[in-house]
Amino acid sequence: MKKYLLCALVFLMGTNAILAQTSQRLINNWEYVKGDLGGIWEAVRPVKEGNPEASPVWTKVSLPHCFNALDAVDPDVNYYQGPGWYRTNLNVDNPYQTGRTLLHFEGAGQKTTVYIYNTKVAEHVGGYDEWTADLTDAIEAFKKLPVFKSQFKGKIPLSIRCDNTRDLEMIPSNLSDFNVYGGLYRYVNLIYTPKLYVDKVFAETHTDLKAKSANLNVKIRLADPAGSIGATINCELIDPAGKSVYRYTTKISAGAGDAQLFKTTIKAPKLWSPTTPAMYTLVTSLNNGGETSVKKEKIGFRNFEFVKKGPFMLNGQRLLLQGTHRHEDHAGVAAAMTEDMIRTEMTMMKEMGVNFIRLGHYQQSRIVLDLCDSLGIMVWEEIPWCRGGLGGPIYQEQAKRMLVNMVEQHYNHPGVIIWGLGNENDWPGDFPEFDQEKIRAFMKELNDLSHKLDPGRMTAIRRCDFARDIVDVYSPSIWAGWYRGNYTEYKAVSKEEFDKSDRFLHVEWGGDSHARRHAENPDNALSLIKVGGGADERAGDASLYGGAARVSKDGDWSESYINNLIDWHLKEQETMPWLSGSAFWPFKDFSTPIRPENPVPYVNQKGVVERDFTKKESFYVFQSYWSKTPMAHIYGHSWPVRWGDEGAERMVKVYSNCQEAELFVNGKSYGIRKRNSQDFPAAGLRWQIPMFKGKYTIKVIARSGKTVVTDEITQEYQTEKWGKPATLVLNKVSEENGVATIEVKALDNKNILCLDAINLVEFMLTGDGKLIDNQGTSSGSRKVQLYNGRAIIKVMTQGGSSVAAVKSAGFKTAFLDLR
Template identity: 30%
Template sequence: MTNQTVKVLFFFAVLVLIKAAAFSQSRTQINLDKGWKFNKDSTHLQNINLPHTWNKDDVMDDTPGYYRGACWYRKTLTLNDSYKGKSLFLYFNGANQETEVYINGHKAGSHKGGYTRFCVEADQYLKIGANQTNEIAVKVDNSFNENIPPLSADFTFYGGIYRNVYLVATNKSHFSLSHAANGVFITTPEVSASKASVKITGQIEGSTAHLSLITTISDGAKTVAKVKSNLTSSDFTQNIPAIAKPHLWSPEDPHLYLVRTQLVDAKTGAVLDEITNPLGFRWFKFDGEKGFFLNGKPLKLVGTSRHQDIEGFGNAIPSNYNERDVELIKQMGGNFIRVSHYPQDPKILETCDKLGILASVEIPVINAITENEAFTETCKNMQVEMIRQNFNHPSVVIWAYMNEVLLRPKFGDDKARQQVYFANIKKLAQTLDSLTHKEDPSRYTMIACHGDYNKYRSVGLVQIPQIIGWNLYSGWYGGQTSDFAKFLDSFHKDFPALPVIISEFGADADPRIHATQPIKFDKSVEYAVDFHKVYLKAIEERPFVAGAAVWNLADFNSETRDETMPHINNKGLLTWDRKPKDTYYYYQANLAKKPFVKISTWQIRAGVSDSLNQSVCTQAVTVFSNTSKVNLKVNGINLGSKDIIDGMTVFNVPFKNRLNKIEAIAGNQTCTDAATINFNLIPAKLQADNQPDLHINILLGAKRFYIDQNQNIWQPDQSYKPGSFGSIGGVAYAMKGNSRQSYGTDRNIINTNDDPIYQTQQVGIQGYRFDVPAGRYEITLHFAELTTDKTKEALAYNLDNTTNKETSQERIFDISANDKPLLATFNAASKYGSLTAGTEKTEVTVIGNNGINISFKPIKGEPILNAIQLRRIKD
């Protein structure tokens, strides 16, 4: 080998090292989630990792309210010499809601708003060197602030650094991190099946002298376009030559290209910064008469809204949980997500891009506004942050900025002042709408309104956005489900050119509550299924309805709620920990393309045996499927097949006592589901039965079944029938002045996690009988005084009442069992407290055919009984 050859090889080796070093000198991002210290006061420090919220537990206790205030996070950080000369940023994916960042005692930056990302310039405060320690301190405050939306809402405002935090290191010349965006923005001015053009814009921070910009568009391993241009200013634009026959992006085929934009030193070829973005070629439009079109074809948008909290985590959830939620929408057959009521973790839209879920994203201007410049500026900044941070996601088609802002407006007692308030709301809407079009003219704008059509029209909000969203709950908070279709037709008649999305609709489905004859506000899963059947049918029958988002994908925390599951909004298609309910399977049966069959999730049951056959109890079982027919087998016996109508069918199943094996077969034997249903069979003639493990759990004043936390099934009461069991006298308790709920209370019951046991009762009860055979029995009586002088403001969504107020009743009575005194001068409110659960147990020995007779003798007021249990004691 000659010296010249060695020199040439050495020269090329140096070039390789220079290029390798240049690549390594590009942007780096280091996760800082580990090793923080947290304190809510000045004395107690906790070692924690991020994501973190301090409200994970206190939002679920029986004490009203949860901590809303300031807390501190601290971390030490050492940076080696490789960070010298770099621009350094602390990048927060989310902290709620006011954040101040301190570095080595210096205030480095702050942010207002709990749901958009933000970054803080840090290099001027950070000390570089292996022996240098940096102290990072972050103050986060989730206190109410009239200048930061949301001011109020039906969800919990968790505090904390509840998303990931990073250290971002760049060269001094780099793509701008303004508004925590990546500094590169992609548009597709022209897209068709034959060709597509791409435009790249953005901004550079630092010197632009002798810098070039290289953009490469790749389709997998194939480069489909590459453009290089020299920078002449900090703002740049690149026009990419048309790409022939682009692979279009759609829900059925969410094909993504990759756009790599590099900032290059023109002299050395060193890559100073690099940003990658997804690119999906698609075009879309909303039409007032015909709905939504994607790539020139009509597409009904159907999916769900989504809140970000999960049981056991609050809103501080691991990243993969965000991906899983979008996957569950896709698995259901959905093609749309309303990211509500605030921008969420970056993984949400990243997963929407990959799976083909179209998205609407909004800022949290909810229920009310503050009429000052500070509030307006915060809203504007939120809108800009939301748009710029999520600009390059092909899944996004709508930017929204208000939700139910006229639900319970201020100044109700001063109509003249209220008109000024309405004018300021309209002004804010116009400001945000114009700002949105300026930031991104390619997408549509939307306001989501509650069902008071005349109010939104008279204020002028209906006329501002390009799409109107309606949050409609006919048949839940008021009216009947049949009112839903009437509303849609009436509105469309007045505004035929305005595209419509049903931005919310739903009914509570407490997964523990079931009903054979469901009624409005019984919280049963069965009523919710009936509700969604009516709504989905009306949506699908109307081409002008562009889309619909079920409220909600999953149950979520709302600390101020009471009802059957306190602090939880149960309208989710999934439970808080993401277990599907029947409502989820209903949509899967109607939307999914792959063959599907599912037996109802009601798999712990009870009932009284049939009059003609004491060995079974016949009850309806729902099966969901997208096939034409389903065959059902029960305990090896074929019950035959039934046609599937609107995604479901019902079989009358003869259940035996204890375990029952059910198999559903659909799709020409290719699609099956199996379930084991545990059935507590109560003999119609108790004295003719000799069950050694006989147990009966009865809810009084109720028409629903309930599965408690120990997996015991409770069944509705019946009037006493000789030879059987039941109550004597009295009426079901119903809240006064509440047309929404026909029985029971919706108030939180203290000292229990099984609120439905205590939320209903029989008032004025005279007795309760069990005509059981001879033996020893344990009787448990359950009480809670449901009347109280304590007032509680009703949620704004309960439109038929503004407060829960009822005069407390004093009730004193004696209770005896088979003529033996059990409780004397008993007063549930005095013993336990109002709205507080209490139990009383006794043992009764039955001789002969006398059965058990529990008597209630009034002393003052009317006797009450909420629930009763009977259990045979084995000898």
């Protein structure tokens, strides 16, 4: 029996596969070298025992793997940009007599070259689109060499060179606010196909709400079409309940690559929506000389419209797009997120109440798109033409090629409603010339190409005002309360921008928050801000120095402020009937090379969760407006110590979507509040509590109909006034399963905790243990700003003894003996 099960259909991740044939994810048994080799021979030449200088040192890794798993957020180095090599030996056993053996890349960064033994078989430029390398001929040639059996014992040596070296003639620009990662950071698959197989299926759907029907137009693309005459194609459409609703059979009479297959009408289709993401299955099988190629696609029927000078409509009803953004980035792995990690992230978004996502700023993994379909999340997906200006012919050809690949590879996903053509293309810097007319001309070329490839979806760009008239949907720059203006200006500036565009959608808004930092008076910086000067982001606004007053520079970066900003935006959006929707930037903190001086160095901290999925308080603000599942959350789960005068009233806020909530402080009820979304802040669910020095247990009981939900926190109230920080004190606060948590506190000369201290501290360790750092989180960075006078980090003790230390400019270094 063949090693791989030969069946009608084997799917990567159980969903839309480019080549739905016998396939295997190549996860284990890889080796990696950071840096370049002298040539492919160094990857495959035999290494004799006792002669280690004949080969570089290879490290065992598993896929997905990113060059920059840790150095992307290392506070002391620039992240690595250059070549890296991977190698493995394949067991190849193709069950098809005249079949093809393919290597399928779901994405690799940024330039990739593939070798079988010392023969180059494929190259690809672009870090985000899928592609395949045909290994068949090179494998057959290698099998004839003596080393096939002598050195490689019947296995096939596969070597892959990835390279993310800076290159002005590639997109995205290195001026972008995210890392241009390197490596095999998405899955790589070994696939066996017959010589003739179904390469792609394009299922075009049009839903007629009045007729209560949907038209389905199916086209196919065959590989090796010259040998297709006489082959039989069978198609079957299966509804969400598993019932077959349409079948089609035909014989191929002439060789063709792309061909019209069939058109049909589906009566009373089950419509796809965020609340009921109904998915149909289209199975296309091709039989040729007894060998069968099968491809299975998930499709959906829905009707959407961005109303001219109006809102967004889905299936005939107005729907407010409640969105966020995603970067492919995670603590400890960078871009190399596993399928389980991606599923966790997307499920958290749905839990928060998201029904829309912009995938910034590049084509993302098929796993992401499949989850959007199944969870009911609509998608704006875009090519990585991001900042820098416009390059030459090579640059432009790559952009067009990536647009074609993105549209063709994600054509059948019902969640996709927008193809994005660019981001911040008004941002110069990569080239001596910055010509607005040339950028407009190229944007027009991309727009026409997108509509030719897919007439049924919209095109869009963000922040390039001089090209706003070219695309179908436009998003200007509006950062009310962060880069410009006050958040209370949000509705007014949005209406001004709405009036300038036929179809307006607001993507990217919000602001940074240093997780675990809180404030008693978070809006203080707004008194410095000029109102009425606009709310867009302009050159230099992201800098922490110079220029006009702005919250991004002069604010406290507390979770408290960002909660207020988000709360205001969401309550206003409920009173903007003309608004199609918005997308908060972004869902999760992510690494970036252009923000080394942030509280967590090299991290864009605008997410509602940290880089390791730790929820910030802002997650629950969104949930209180967007989620339908009853919830209640007391603000301050990561705020251990509040402060103020003895007996001063302090606001306790509860974020909840329930109709009413009752607050208890140390067992005493402080009354019931009714929820009113327009009663800012916290939709009226707030209480003024007189506080005295000591500990407080705060509990809320919220009710929605017969459903009751609760939440509880414990806080300490400090009344002692502190002076200037004078001493750092380092202590171990816990240890579990060989992992110790250590905490530094900044005290004044009377040993009082300085609750407004934001000093940058650096953790160090010597001995047997290991710091868990370079995570890009508030609790996983060896250099980090204090949050309310403290900071924590974890240490793997590794069963030994270590000495931890923490230093900061102007302080004596503090030490801690860990035994």
